Amino acid sequence: MAFNSSPKASAKTPTKRPAQAKPNASNKKAKTTTAAPPRQRRHADIVEEAKVLWNKLRVKTNSPEQTRELLDQLIPLIQNKACQIALQHDASRVVQAVFQFGSPEERASLLKELLEDGTTFLELCKSQYAHFLVLKVIKYCHKEHSEQILKAFRGHMSKLAVHAVGARVLESLFNTFTPKQTAFLKQEFYGPHVTIFASEQSALEEAPTLRKNIEKLPEKKDKTIAAIGSLVNKGAKKMLYGLTFFQELMFEYLSEVDPKEIRAFAATAEIVHLTSSRPGAQAGALLISYGTAKDRKRMLKSLKGFTLSALLHPDAYLMIIRLVELTDDTVSVQKNLLNELVTAPPESENQDSPLLKLAVGINSSKLFRLLLAPESRQKLFDPFEHSVLFENPTVKEDGDEVPTSKKEASVRRQELLKFLREPLEQLCTKHALDLMKSQPGSYVLRDVYAAFRSNEVVKAVIEACRQESSILDDFHGHLSIKNIVLSDVGDSEALFSSMFIEAFSDDLTEICETNRGAFIVEALYKVPTVQKLVKKKIDKKKIKQKSRGDGPTAGFKALLAVL
Template identity: 45%
Template sequence: MAAKEKESVKRKSPSSGGDKQPYDKNFKKKQKSIDENKEGLSSSALKRQVRKDRQSTRKHADSVAEAKTLWNKLRLKTNTKKDTEDLMDKVMTLIHGKVKEIALQHDASRVVQAAIQFGNDKQRKEILTEICKSEGSLAEMAKIQYAHFCCLKLIKYCARDDASIKMIVKSFKGEMPKLAVHGVGARVLESLFLNLPPKQTAPLKQEFYGPHFSLFVKDLSGVPTLKSNIETATTETQKKSAIDFVQAILNKGMAKSFYGYTYFQQLFAEYVDVVDPSEIRMISSTIADHSIHLLSTRVGTRVVAACASYGTPKDRKRICKSLKGYTTSSLQHRDAYLALLRLIQVTDDTVSIQKSVLNEILTKPTKENDAESTMNNAILDVALSDTGSKLFLMLLVKDVETRLKYFDPYERSILEPIATIKENGSEVPTSKKDPETRRNELLKHIKDPLIEACTENVRELLNSLPGARVLKEVYASAPSEKLAEAIVDVCVASLDDATNANAGKKKEAKEDEILYSVFESPIGHRSIKNLILCDEESTKPFVSKLLVDRLGKRLPEIVGSNRGAFVAAALCKVPSVKDAVKKTFNSKKKDIEAKSKSKGSTAGYAALLKEMSS
């Protein structure tokens, strides 16, 4: 009986004088739903009615409702040019004078976006002019979740008109430091710097270096950077304030994980270029876990490379962990490979590099129903890559000067300097291990699989510039008879294939109907020539000996072309085979002399005649 009385008390209303019932925040909504259900309306109909009632109370409700109907028609792919023009005229009439208010509404913002996308240049300029009437309106919209999409559309579609660009830049003036660290505004800034010309956005970029530099610099010659502003600063206080201002933006951006934005990476690269290594070391621990996001651009790669150079061993280990699973793709990326090479170059823990980086390259991914499993070899993919192959070249080439020839000046600026940091008043290298010891340890781990991959894929490597470089250095650093046999097999087979395919063909045959041997290939003949030149000072000239022995009396077939003559000239330089080669070609000397005087390219024949007479 007591339980029933307790239950009845709980059911009493607060106004009835009984105990206070528990608060239910959805009580009114539930009561309204019950009342309306009594009228016989379905749940979906009720939702539509509630939404309609709510939208009817908003500003410009009638115009927005009609504009949304037109938007549904405007975005159809079946519309003709005339249909789009007619619909756009109606939309512009409806939104005229109230573009900004409509753009701020979450469901109506798409109408303005469509007007910018499907409108003509005049209509886009009209929308932009209306938004930019009040100072900073575009920058204000850039901070709002739904309105910022309109800003992105305006930047994208108005980037070809100088007058529109000036309006956009003027509207963003004075707002850059705030937008740079704003969760929504950062997306607009990214689009701004990617789509608009750098010269036009230079005044906006200048704001990243502090109020002094943005207010008192009148004429900007070129695109400003932190370094250029520091160089023009008149006092140390100004220099420090510029660095501190950039550092504050970077700290806020890192807290919000803005590592993927290009403008943020650019600012980061400018910062690490001017600060002391100790400052770079301080931020390395924060960046390490986000390295993979920075490697999308060249400037981001510079940041990761700097952190690898001046960071602690623990930081480098975390960078390796961040790149786990992306080693092969990073090595084949146009920019990311440099950071990976620098990381390998400065990390003392070679076992960690072997496990996290090299082992991923040594893995052979398998594909179902794929007969040519060697084509899936990760080593081959990296070796054939113009950027990835430089990892193998860095480990294979012992001589420093020869190694640097494979890298351009920009790559050397990142890979060549010895990283040092000041400790107890003296400069100390951040890497303790001897570079040659490190190179040998890493090469030992990858050497055998690399030789095997080269042996199995000679044809692909010979016909690729980066692949040929790797093949040459593998052969030069570890002369192998097995590898030499694979190389000569491909040479002889290509000569046989070309001879058989071209047999009986008329001289008038079209260029694309003729099959060329590796000795006549633009890349192949150079690859063979460089391999032969490796035998010039070698005690084990496997390739040259095998090539001469296998071809025998067919050796003169090589000089059927000017490119082949370069290969023959290289054979004449190898001491162990030069006498036999010269004797073979002396019987064809008149033909070679005649070809050297004929029209077209004759440098190869001239080089061969010179070697024959020496």
């Protein structure tokens, strides 16, 4: 018989069931884990009720009576539970509200609860959300409860200083309390071997520094430097550069270590974050001074876009000057720093370049004056600036002291001035009057003229004097003209003095009528090229009479002395 393969026959054939996997231990474990009930957080019902009250409490239009009523409902809810509630991500703000809106007595009671357990207080400082509560405590309780708050930080300073969140709390602490108040806490940064000197708050009369601790315990110098060095290096890895207290520690550390250690630190340092304080600027300048050419190039790139704001900062301008002064790669300096200063903002076609704002700034103008007239460096900077911008930094290599900058200073300066010449001349041509009315601006105007002897600049200054003749009797204006004239004394061409006499030869007698005008004429008389022309226009008898008159006479007497 032939085998029957009809549909009827195949329908009778039993169908195989798919094989089922045998349950194993891992499956049982997974099943048990997923089946576990969700974890219930502590005081859940209380937190939810407190959050409803907080939402009403934070409304700015609440009357004092409404605020008081809400607080009377909120405070009993969180009493004796504040620490646990504050550590919850969405409930910390509820406890903060009591410090913000509560009475001094309510703040004191809640503060006592928070500080009873030192371990919990440390957790609050390090918590991403709860640390805001500690910031509120510092803000609202620092006057009445300073001693309690400061003692709560004792023993925790080194841990908090290198904690990403805790460091923010310390920043607020140091900014709120005086250096004398926090002296015993700051001492912890220098190691346990020096903390003994700050066992009591009154033990230190002034803020400690690394230098003072080394002088006090010279035999422990290496140990002290190692302690603060560990903090600084850990903090740098966590990018704490922007905190003022950390910048102070960094500067103290860099000031005491060998230049090679500074160079090693400079390899990874982010100096753009150091532009917010004086210690930061000092630390940044040290890193620039001892960094390699590669380090400086990286620093230049990081400061791109921040040059203008740094130059206008009361301290950060020193970092920019240091970079410009020591970087051999002048092309990088032009691209990353100077280009920002000579380019007008794109949002307005009629807006001036930032150069004018910098030229009339007391500190920012020093960058241009140093490049234009390096011989004035000694007088240009005060003792503090000289301590930061010290000359010829060197690093020891193979037993020899090697300068950290290889290129000749004069070559570097000429390369930068080649880039800046046109923008500076345009500045003086377009804003001559503005520069003459400002002391820093008048110095920049004089130095631009002395460096380039530009006809266009001279014409702009003389035109400004014609348009506003009172500038010759202005306090800054007459000094500006006088200083430009004096820069012609050793020059055979005496471009400015010659053109000024040509323009104002018939007005010299009138200019001599004022005390300040007499100073200008006295300066002109010192220029050999125009001396004879000036002498013809001066009425000596009239000047003598003026010198004996009432009011200021120093200018008349100075003119008589040279005649």
